[in-house]
Amino acid sequence: MAVDRKNSRRQSADIRKRTPLEQAIAEKTDRNARYEVRMRQKGFKRTTIWVREDRLDEVKAFVHRLNEGAPQEPTP
DSSP states (O other), X not given: OOOOHHHHHHHHHHHHOOOHHHHHHHHHHOHHHXXXXXXXXXXXXOOOOOOOGGGHHHHHHHXXXXXXXXXXXXXX
C-alpha cells in the first residue's frame, strides 16, 4: 500500500493554518492550551532546555528553588 505523502503534508499544513477565531476555539477546547494560558497569566514563561541525563536532578532542584517564592495556586 503506497502512502500519498503529498496529500499527507497538505493535510498537516491545513491543520496548522488557523484563523484567529479557529485558534481561539482551539485554545478553549484544548486542555494543554488552557493550562498554558493560565500559567502565562500567573507570570510564567514556558521554556525548553536540553540537559544531560546525569545532571537532570540538579537542574530540577535548581528550578524548584527558583520557583519557591513564586505565587502558588490555592489548593481546594
